[in-house]
Amino acid sequence: MDTEQKLNILAESSRFDLACACKYKHEPGRIRGPEGRWIYPASLPSGRKVFLLKTLQSNACENDCSYCPFNRAQNIQRCTLAPEQLARTFMQLFDANRVGGLFLSSGVNGNADTTMARMIATVELLRKRYHFRGYIHLKIIPGADALAIEQAIRLATRVSVNIEAPSAERLSQLSRRKRFHQDIIGAMSTIKRCLDENNGGGSQTTQFVVGAAGESDREIVRATERLYQKFDMGRVYFSAYQEFSAAPVTRVSSRGLLFDDLYENAAPESAPGFIREHRLYQVDFLLRKYKFSREDIYFDDNGNLSLESDPKMVWARLHPEFFPVDVNRADYEQLLRVPGIGPIGAKRIVRDRRQGRIRTLKDLSSLGVRARVAGEYLALPVS
Ligand code: SF4
Known part of the structure; x- marks a missing residue:
């Protein structure tokens, strides 16, 4: 496979990861750029708008996250971009004025440390060999060594680790391998310590997958509030769980999009899962920007937000x-x-x-x- 074919697969694979400051509109983060698949418009923490090349370094993964179409049980075509391949391709796109920054994530190919080493090598090439000074968002692999996290923070503009679920118990329903406290909360603590040592320069973000573990909105809102308080999160993102077909997919389609088949029956963005995702963003904005407190947010008897009315309207009707x-x-x-x-x-x-x-x-x-x-x-x- 050449680099472009790999990029088609890997960039498509990264589309469920929203934690990249992608522009907030009705459906945050699901806006594609002119390339339709590799390049995403995004608002940077500074407010500047750029196009990001958003891709995985590898879609090979040792983990068993049940919500993920790339978990190790899936029979899909796996590939990995070498650091030099990815750095060179990025610089070609940058020099052609097609992207202004990079959002880089990866499946766990090997273990957390070898995966981080590959990603860090890519960013190091961009910074040191190609002298790229622009925006780089680097995902931290859960369970990564503290030294790797420190190195990532030195090289990237922003780093993040996905929390996925609101508690250890909920995460254990999704994965037998990811450890909530050691791998995820531990990484967040290390990131916070490093950012504090950098005199408070920068902030981290994270993302929940919504609806995969039977969790309620109340659990997610509580966890979100704690994350802002404990780790000074810049943003928390919510990504509606989308069921995927377990049917084996083993070929690159004529358009080079390996996962066309996998997603052709994907839920429309008006499906309840996406409305739920949207409601959680509305709550997040009410708590951060509208001076609402958690007591001002109303849940039904199952602990969920109304799908029919936005949470601010619900509050107004009750007051x-x-x-x-x-x-x-x-x-x-x-x-x-x-x-x-x-x-x-x-x-x-x-x-x-x-x-x-x-x-x-x-x-x-x-x-x-x-x-x-x-x-x-x-x-x-x-x-
Ligand atoms: S670690 Fe990431 S890529 Fe691997 S199965 Fe879990 S969510 Fe998917």
Whole structure:
């Protein structure tokens, strides 16, 4: 197989990993670039927009994660890019102005340390031989040695390790080989220590696979909150579990996409799993950007979020005593509680009403507020 064929396979394999600051839209991280498969648009932590080459170094894996189409039991075509192959290909794409950064992950080919060594060698080539100074996101393999993690942090712009499940018990339902505390939480602790020693430079991210272990949304939200508190996470990502066919796939299709067959029956992105994923992102935003606390998030008797209504709307309906909010007097935090008003809209309302009263829904629309939604919850001089 030549490098391009390998890249077709490996880049397609990496598409379920969202923890790469991919642009947040209705379905975060599932936006493809012009290449359709290797290259993803992403917003960097700095806010700058770039295209990332997103790929695995290898889809060979010793692990048995039941949610993963590349676990060792699957009869699929395996391949590995050598560090030199991958670094050279990346630089060709970079020099042709097609990518501005790299997102690199890998199956566990050998063990955690040999896998990390291969990935680090790739990044080292990019930094030292090719003098690439741009964005590199490097996944840490669970169970990696602390020295490898330190080296990865020195070379990459951002590192992350996927938590996958909200507890050791839940993870044990997905894998008999991955150890929650030793391999994953241990790696997060090492990353945090190294970042703190770097005078707080940078932050880590992580990702849950949602719906594979029978966990509830409440378990994920609790775990997410703890992750932000304990490890200063830059972001937590959620990836809806998608069932995959166990049918053997052993050939590269005419378009070079090995996994066409594997995913042709994949669930549409309006399926409940994706709505659930979207609700978890909404909760994440409410906790981080809207000054909501966990007590403001409502779950059903099974501990799950409503699939029908977004969690901010659920809160508003359960708190009629809070409304209507006077748009010309309410403070920033009160405005943030109003469905249809986000942080940008709330800031603009507070800024613009200094120049004169906000009178109509049209005034609100011009400030970026979803006026039709917000109007039901606001007191306006003219309605
Ligand atoms: S370690 Fe990663 S690539 Fe390997 S089976 Fe688990 S999720 Fe898949």
